[in-house]
Amino acid sequence: xxxxxxxxxxxxxxxxxxxxxxxxxxxxxxxxxxxxxxxxxxxxxxxxxxxxxxxxxxxxxxxxxxxxxxxxxxxxxxxxxxxxxxxxxxxxxxxxxxxxxxxxxxxxxxxxxxxxxxxxxxxxxxxxxxxxxxxxxxxxxxxxxxxxxxxxxxxxxxxxxxxxxxxxxxxxxxxxxxxxxxxxxxxxxxxxxxxxxxxxxxxxxxxxxxxxxxxxxxxxxxxxxxxxxxxxxxxxxxxxxxxxxxxxxxxxxxxxxxxxxxxxxxxxxxxxxxxxxxxxxxxxxxxxxxxxxxxxxxxxxxxxxxxxxxxxxxxxxxxxxxxxxxxxxxxxxxxxxxxxxxxxxxxxxxxxxxxxxxxxxxxxxxxxxxxxxxxxxxxxxxxxxxxxxxxxxxxxxxxxxxxxxxxxxxxxxxxxxxxxxxxxxxxxxxxxxxxxxxxxxxxxxxxxxxxxxxxxxxxxxxxxxxxxxxxxxxxxxxxxxxxxxxxxxxxxxxxxxxxxxxxxxxxxxxxxxxxxxxxxxxxxxxxxxxxxxxxxxxxxxxxxxxxxxxxxxxxxxxxxxxxxxxxxxxxxxxxxxxxxxxxxxxxxxxxxxxxxxxxxxxxxxxxxxxxxxxxxxxxxxxxxxxxxxxxxxxxxxxxxxxxxxxxxxxxxxxxxxxxxxxxxxxxxxxxxxxxxxxxxxxxxxxxxxxxxxxxxxxxxxxxxxxxxxxxxxxxxxxxxxxxxxxxxxxxxxxxxxxxxxxxxxxxxxxxxxxxxxxxxxxxxxxxxxxxxxxxxxxxxxxxxxxxxxxxxxxxxxxxxxxxxxxxxxxxxxxxxxxxxxxxxxxxxxxxxxxxxxxxxxxxxxxxxxxxxxxxxxxxxxxxxxxxxxxxxxxxxxxxxxxxxxxxxxxxxxxxxxxxxxxxxxxxxxxx
Numbered sequence: 001x002x003x004x005x006x007x008x009x010x011x012x013x014x015x016x017x018x019x020x021x022x023x024x025x026x027x028x029x030x031x032x033x034x035x036x037x038x039x040x041x042x043x044x045x046x047x048x049x050x051x052x053x054x055x056x057x058x059x060x061x062x063x064x065x066x067x068x069x070x071x072x073x074x075x076x077x078x079x080x081x082x083x084x085x086x087x088x089x090x091x092x093x094x095x096x097x098x099x100x101x102x103x104x105x106x107x108x109x110x111x112x113x114x115x116x117x118x119x120x121x122x123x124x125x126x127x128x129x130x131x132x133x134x135x136x137x138x139x140x141x142x143x144x145x146x147x148x149x150x151x152x153x154x155x156x157x158x159x160x161x162x163x164x165x166x167x168x169x170x171x172x173x174x175x176x177x178x179x180x181x182x183x184x185x186x187x188x189x190x191x192x193x194x195x196x197x198x199x200x201x202x203x204x205x206x207x208x209x210x211x212x213x214x215x216x217x218x219x220x221x222x223x224x225x226x227x228x229x230x231x232x233x234x235x236x237x238x239x240x241x242x243x244x245x246x247x248x249x250x251x252x253x254x255x256x257x258x259x260x261x262x263x264x265x266x267x268x269x270x271x272x273x274x275x276x277x278x279x280x281x282x283x284x285x286x287x288x289x290x291x292x293x294x295x296x297x298x299x300x301x302x303x304x305x306x307x308x309x310x311x312x313x314x315x316x317x318x319x320x321x322x323x324x325x326x327x328x329x330x331x332x333x334x335x336x337x338x339x340x341x342x343x344x345x346x347x348x349x350x351x352x353x354x355x356x357x358x359x360x361x362x363x364x365x366x367x368x369x370x371x372x373x374x375x376x377x378x379x380x381x382x383x384x385x386x387x388x389x390x391x392x393x394x395x396x397x398x399x400x401x402x403x404x405x406x407x408x409x410x411x412x413x414x415x416x417x418x419x420x421x422x423x424x425x426x427x428x429x430x431x432x433x434x435x436x437x438x439x440x441x442x443x444x445x446x447x448x449x450x451x452x453x454x455x456x457x458x459x460x461x462x463x464x465x466x467x468x469x470x471x472x473x474x475x476x477x478x479x480x481x482x483x484x485x486x487x488x489x490x491x492x493x494x495x496x497x498x499x500x501x502x503x504x505x506x507x508x509x510x511x512x513x514x515x516x517x518x519x520x521x522x523x524x525x526x527x528x529x530x531x532x533x534x535x536x537x538x539x540x541x542x543x544x545x546x547x548x549x550x551x552x553x554x555x556x557x558x559x560x561x562x563x564x565x566x567x568x569x570x571x572x573x574x575x576x577x578x579x580x581x582x583x584x585x586x587x588x589x590x591x592x593x594x595x596x597x598x599x600x601x602x603x604x605x606x607x608x609x610x611x612x613x614x615x616x617x618x619x620x621x622x623x624x625x626x627x628x629x630x631x632x633x634x635x636x637x638x639x640x641x642x643x644x645x646x647x648x649x650x651x652x653x654x655x656x657x658x659x660x661x662x663x664x665x666x667x668x669x670x671x672x673x674x675x676x677x678x679x680x681x682x683x684x685x686x687x688x689x690x691x692x693x694x695x696x697x698x699x700x701x702x703x704x705x706x707x708x709x710x711x712x713x714x715x716x717x718x719x720x721x722x723x724x725x726x727x728x729x730x731x732x733x734x735x736x737x738x739x740x741x742x743x744x745x746x747x748x749x750x751x752x753x754x755x756x757x758x759x760x761x762x763x764x765x766x767x768x769x770x771x772x773x774x775x776x777x778x779x780x781x782x783x784x785x786x787x788x789x790x791x792x793x794x795x796x797x798x799x800x801x802x803x804x805x806x807x808x809x810x811x812x813x814x815x816x817x818x819x820x821x822x823x824x825x826x827x828x829x830x831x832x833x834x835x836x837x838x839x840x841x842x843x844x845x846x847x848x849x850x851x852x853x854x855x856x857x858x859x860x861x862x863x864x865x866x867x868x869x870x871x872x873x874x875x876x877x878x879x880x881x882x883x884x885x886x887x888x889x890x891x892x893x894x895x896x897x898x899x900x901x902x903x904x905x906x907x908x909x910x911x
Contacts, residue, residue: 536557
């Protein structure tokens with residue numbers, strides 16, 4: 001910005017961005033900088049960035065005072081960081097040594113270091129201009145003084161954290177049109193405030209608009225380095241050329257056009273700032289400084305909507321009216337612009353209108369006389385010339401009438417203000433007369449705390465606050481003790497000690513200087529007795545089909561023993577391991593009650609009663625709900641389908657036979673057998689059967705062994721000694737068993753129970769349905785192989801290191817359950833049906849012969865083909881050394897012989 005520092009006031013009030021300060025890159029000062037255009041210098045506007053604008057020379061060497069270290073004190077301020085440097089000074093972030101208020105302190109160089117009397121005079125004008133103003137959208141000046149130690153002038157300003165509007169648009173692009181209009185509305189109000197205090201800014205541009213990050217990017221106007229104090233003879237307007245400002249944003253009258261510089265110059269600057277906010281471009285840019293200045297004087301800017309489609313027509317009209325070459329065609333002041341912006345934001349008709357094309361042509365001709373000479377000659381010869389002149393005269397007359405109407409309106413407003421002033425003065429006289437009449441009235445005393453006429457509390461004291469507006473107050477007492485005046489005006493406080501239970505009274509007295517007294521009595525009741533109550537937890541029996549006669553809900557009843565407890569608060573809280581929950585309580589008769597569903601196991605509730613002053617009492621109650629008999633002993637959360645099927649048939653959800661084999665009830669149902677295309681591992685499996693996805697219905701439920709058949713179970717059944725003593729390894733699955741041996745085991749097990757057909761191998765469809773247990777993912781726990789060790793004994797890190805599995809893709813990553821070969825059955829987590837080891841440990845024989853492709857057709861109770869050329873039978877589930885793809889629920893493999901990794905699981909018919 002064009003201040004005495006090249007980085008300017010903007011750098012003084014925010015953290016500067018890396019690289020050259022954009023706020024001063026395109027600025028021309030009064031004096032020597034005007035030679036940039038007068039000598040025909042062809043440097044671009046961006047080249048001006050490297051010029052010290054107060055001296056007109058390149059800044060290759062800093063003055064000694066700037067190269068010195070940061071001073072400890074500058075007047076009453078202690079610097080703690082450097083914010084920016086320029087050709088004529090430096091800006092520090094500092095704290096006031098007494099108040100510790102943060103400020104931006106701009107320090108001017110000493111005389112003889114590039115700073116002349118003219119620069120010092122402008123420094124004072126900048127301080128005076130900004131010091132006149134106090135507005136929420138203008139950066140405040142705090143102080144200006146001469147530092148006695150360094151003999152340097154300094155200026156202290158409000159420290160703002162944020163960035164400039166120029167940086168915001170350069171970094172994030174143009175603003176939304178409505179956002180831009182709202183921002184400019186605030187700036188127009190700030191500029192109108194400055195004009196009302198006879199201050200012209202003369203360098204309005206997006207670089208000099210700061211966005212306060214601490215207040216939602218509120219815009220603040222800054223940098224009054226080129227400000228003019230209207231009517232002040234000390235303004236530096238006569239020394240040297242009068243060209244000043246920033247080429248792309250300065251009005252024509254500051255760029256050499258023959259117009260006076262007044263409030264309308266700032267209206268132009270506001271329009272240029274709005275233009276930049278809407279488009280990201282200055283109204284005029286590109287080329288050398290003389291070229292840009294020539295465009296400012298002679299050319300019209302491009303319409304914003306031509307650069308950024310979607311700019312509203314009314315907002316574009318407002319912007320272009322501000323940018324009119326002739327000040328007479330702009331808004332007369334920032335207040336008029338502010339009013340039109342308010343109309344636009346309220347979706348009302350704006351007053352600005354676009355001049356007709358013929359008027360625009362006339363204005364262009366007046367600014368470009370040589371280029372328009374031939375065109376003017378032709379038009380003068382044409383009969384339409386008179387029409388053009390008539391239109392221009394009509395337009396000018398219309399504008400003149402509008403200005404006269406505005407002047408009449410302002411005169412009327414002044415008369416209204418004068419009449420209002422007279423009314424206010426009359427009212428002031430009446431108030432004075434009433435004040436004299438009230439001198440004999442005793443003090444006004446308002447009790448603000450406590451507000452209750454009779455306070456009930458459990459605390460041993462009460463804070464008493466009274467408000468007395470009288471200016472002639474002598475004293476205020478509470479029970480004879482003086483009350484303390486608080487920081488809030490006219491307010492007095494004291495603590496009233498309640499030394500006993502029951503009703504207590506206190507007297508407040510306010511006495512004025514004439515002895516008039518006002519008294520108020522306070523009444524308080526101290527109550528520290530908790531409420532007394534009784535409660536009961538009664539089971540409610542509902543006849544439910546799954547568990548007839550079992551209490552499945554309970555009612556909590558609460559009765560107060562002391563009737564005088566007013567407005568009690570009653571809460572009922574169910575206690576659980578995770579904290580619990582509050583239950584809804586409703587009044588019933590003379591008490592309260594709540595209902596809660598009983599969960600299996602212990603149901604614990606806490607009842608709490610609190611009176612109006614916070615005294616509380618609580619009590620706990622416990623009620624136990626037992627499991628339905630059909631579900632008792634389950635080692636897994638029983639699946640809803642299993643529960644419903646068990647209740648429907650009246651059979652337990654699990655059974656155990658004489659050999660100690662446990663069987664889990666599997667309900668009938670439908671599922672999608674196979675795997676979807678794209679499932680990981682589906683295509684890389686070297687299996688013997690396709691996994692074509694198809695619908696399967698199993699019409700009958702069954703029991704299925706909760707584990708694979710163990711070595712001990714196999715030995716006892718085949719030996720016929722069901723009670724044979726255990727041996728080492730009996731809890732591991734039996735392996736290396738042929739399909740025929742597995743079928744023979746099922747037959748012998750049934751014969752031992754007198755039911756030869758009770759046991760068999762599951763079909764391939766029954767096995768996959770039970771393995772999935774209602775899930776559709778590759779494994780019943782999901783699709784993440786890294787969690788396999790929790791659910792299955794598979795080819796994990798243990799197997800890879802001990803069995804020499806070279807290919808890492810053939811192992812489950814990050815999994816380790818501590819078992820290299822087979823593991824004891826039932827030590828991993830079961831699936832949702834309560835079945836252990838359906839994935840891994842050992843693969844399991846199924847009843848079916850191999851059919852390569854089951855096809856997409858739906859099937860009901862399938863049991864495989866009747867024959868197979870090789871006699872191969874299906875096995876499922878994968879083993880402790882199989883790759884992840886082979887352990888998926890849909891993976892199909894087959895063999896005609898026993899394998900070291902192959903066992904079986906037994907299906908039991910539901911009787």
